[in-house]
Amino acid sequence: MRDRTLVILLTGFLPLGYAMLSARTETPRDHSAQTAEKSLADLAGGMPPDFNQEVARVVADLDRIETDTLREISQTSLDRQGQIRTLGKLLLFDKHLSVNQNEACSFCHTPETGFTGPIQSLNLSTVSYPGSVRKRFSQRKPQSYMYATFAPVLHYNDLQGDFVGGNFWDMRASGYRLQNPSAEQAQGPPTNPVEMGLPDSACLTYRLSQAPYRKVSSSGVLLSHPWTW
Ligand code: HEC
Numbered sequence: 001m002r003d004r005t006l007v008i009l010l011t012g013f014l015p016l017g018y019a020m021l022s023a024r025t026e027t028p029r030d031h032s033a034q035t036a037e038k039s040l041a042d043l044a045g046g047m048p049p050d051f052n053q054e055v056a057r058v059v060a061d062l063d064r065i066e067t068d069t070l071r072e073i074s075q076t077s078l079d080r081q082g083q084i085r086t087l088g089k090l091l092l093f094d095k096h097l098s099v100n101q102n103e104a105c106s107f108c109h110t111p112e113t114g115f116t117g118p119i120q121s122l123n124l125s126t127v128s129y130p131g132s133v134r135k136r137f138s139q140r141k142p143q144s145y146m147y148a149t150f151a152p153v154l155h156y157n158d159l160q161g162d163f164v165g166g167n168f169w170d171m172r173a174s175g176y177r178l179q180n181p182s183a184e185q186a187q188g189p190p191t192n193p194v195e196m197g198l199p200d201s202a203c204l205t206y207r208l209s210q211a212p213y214r215k216v217s218s219s220g221v222l223l224s225h226p227w228t229w
Helices: 002-041 051-075 080-092 181-186 201-209
Strands: 155-157 162-164
Touching (some): 051 080
Antiparallel strands (some): 155 162
């Protein structure tokens, strides 16, 4: 009889105990998820909670890519095409081309997210990204610019009955001026106050004149030296 009572008690209480235990272990997780959602909803002009850590991680990742590329080019001889490709990469990952030397183009267009923004707390909240001055946000989500260079000069296409080409969500980098939408677009971010924030293009030219990748040797090796500031 005592044995039967024990069995009933055990079979009755074990699931109850399990339910109580799992409720206890789930509570903190649910609570923190709710808090994160709430704090994102309540930002009211503030920064998301994980903002600083995420920014630091992204900047460190991009710095690593830039440093690795500089190391590679100091040891490799490149043909003309290779030089142009590598120069493009070095420019895209160079945070020194922003006013506070903390924001490369890749900050808003990283390889790991298909060349749009990589910061989860921003993708869940503002969607747009801050510039080199971290409290100035642009108005739109960074585009994945993977195929941007294939866009033709903006024109009306009879077959599609619509405008085709240009860069930007609204095609405003039409390409009329330089006959290349991406070339026109790329002139914008370095001096845009909500992006890389340099006061004018002379400052950009100065920064480039100091860049470690500014010179190419006669054998095609890009000469590198550390930043001097
Ligand atoms: C602060 C974030 C930010 C930085 C830094 C930034 N971009 Fe962007 N980029 C954007 C946003 C936002 C858009 C879309 C803007 C729009 O449509 O009005 C965009 C759009 C583009 C496009 C258009 C893509 C398409 O398919 O039409 C290209 C190309 C591009 N960026 C290249 C660059 C380059 C090159 C740099 C550096 C010189 C750079 N971006 C720096 C946020 C950024």
